[in-house]
Amino acid sequence: MREQAITVALRDWYMVHARDLPWRVGPAARLAGYRPDPYRVWLSEVMLQQTTVAAVKGYFERFTALWPDFGALAAAEDAAVMAEWAGLGYYARARNLLKCARAVAARGGFPDTEAELMELPGIGPYTAAAIAAIAFDEPAVVMDGNVERVMARLFAVETPLPAAKPALKSHAARLTPGDHPGDHAQAVMDLGATICSPRSPACGICPVMEHCAARAQGIAAELPRKTPKAAKPVRQGIAFLGRRADGAWLLETRPPKGLLGGMLGWPGSDWAETVPDGTPPASGDWRDPGLEVRHTFTHFHLRLALRVADLPENTEPDRGLFVAKHDFRPSALPTVMRKAFDLARPLFDRP
Numbered sequence: 001m002r003e004q005a006i007t008v009a010l011r012d013w014y015m016v017h018a019r020d021l022p023w024r025v026g027p028a029a030r031l032a033g034y035r036p037d038p039y040r041v042w043l044s045e046v047m048l049q050q051t052t053v054a055a056v057k058g059y060f061e062r063f064t065a066l067w068p069d070f071g072a073l074a075a076a077e078d079a080a081v082m083a084e085w086a087g088l089g090y091y092a093r094a095r096n097l098l099k100c101a102r103a104v105a106a107r108g109g110f111p112d113t114e115a116e117l118m119e120l121p122g123i124g125p126y127t128a129a130a131i132a133a134i135a136f137d138e139p140a141v142v143m144d145g146n147v148e149r150v151m152a153r154l155f156a157v158e159t160p161l162p163a164a165k166p167a168l169k170s171h172a173a174r175l176t177p178g179d180h181p182g183d184h185a186q187a188v189m190d191l192g193a194t195i196c197s198p199r200s201p202a203c204g205i206c207p208v209m210e211h212c213a214a215r216a217q218g219i220a221a222e223l224p225r226k227t228p229k230a231a232k233p234v235r236q237g238i239a240f241l242g243r244r245a246d247g248a249w250l251l252e253t254r255p256p257k258g259l260l261g262g263m264l265g266w267p268g269s270d271w272a273e274t275v276p277d278g279t280p281p282a283s284g285d286w287r288d289p290g291l292e293v294r295h296t297f298t299h300f301h302l303r304l305a306l307r308v309a310d311l312p313e314n315t316e317p318d319r320g321l322f323v324a325k326h327d328f329r330p331s332a333l334p335t336v337m338r339k340a341f342d343l344a345r346p347l348f349d350r351p
Helices: 002-017 027-031 038-048 053-066 070-074 078-085 092-107 125-136 145-154 165-175 181-194 213-217 335-349
Strands: 234-244 249-253 292-296 301-311 321-323
Touching: 002 027, 002 165, 002 181, 027 181, 038 053, 038 092, 038 125, 053 078, 070 092, 078 092, 125 181, 145 165, 145 181, 145 213, 165 181, 234 335, 292 335, 301 335
Parallel strands: 234 301
Antiparallel strands: 234 249, 249 321, 292 301
16 A cells, blocks of 8 residues: 555654754654653744744753753743743744643643643644654644645645645545654654755655655656745834943833734834834934844834934933843844844944
8 A cells, every 4th residue: 555655664764864853752762662751842843833943953952951841941930931032033932832831830741632732822733733743642643844745745736735735634644653653743854854855855865756646747846836925015113222321221021912022122113014103212312323124024024224322321211121231132132123233233332
């Protein structure tokens, strides 16, 4: 049977070629009886959403050094977690990370079924399936971009995404074995990440090339097809960067809900289709240096005009608070705010 042959070939390939990742229990260790830690599986899967493995490794290692289990993370201060998350993007994930850790701590541990995992804050279908399969050996069907691409090519599914998703999941479900489904899921993801890549797939060394319908038809590199995306709108805003005479920077914590919610950043205006009026957060000689930060979020492009000021030491801000020079960490800022700092910083060093 073709599906069984594909599953066996993937298993055998994964035993030899599995990627060495800090959150993973490799296939040899798995067969020796070592079980994946649900906390590390969950944390890695949340971090990996919309982010690359290379970008996540350092964050994962720092997080697990600071908070080695869900109990430690549940007890962490929100601001400390948000600061460590800065740069990973999609900051709602960090807020949900804390909510989920606290919910798990309250119930005494992670549930071990896909359905129960779905009830936890911030855990959607993909993450629930990944945790259930990898950590608890439930034969859940794990679907991410790599899996979709592999399925589209193996079965020559030419329907464009996202309309093709149900068919791709159906194919993946037929391949998912009852034994060690987590290893199978990771094998398919590794195949997509290393061989069945988006461009120029290495079909000549693929362990399932003889079963690949798209390769047989000569269309592997064209799949999966995608419905063209609409152009992203552009929003504009103002960011105020003020430094007090003693070196302290004027910052504010953004509202808990919305984009960059709960993150530390520069006081600013709303983000709108046209440049809104921005009220400075403190009295001072604010000037326009003619600088603009450009940053792209999932659903729009942002243009952020900068205003800068050297503020007297006795300044009392109307909003925000001053962070002392020795406490200020640019790395704790979200990427767009750090871009603003990097752009404006030389202006404060000029005589």
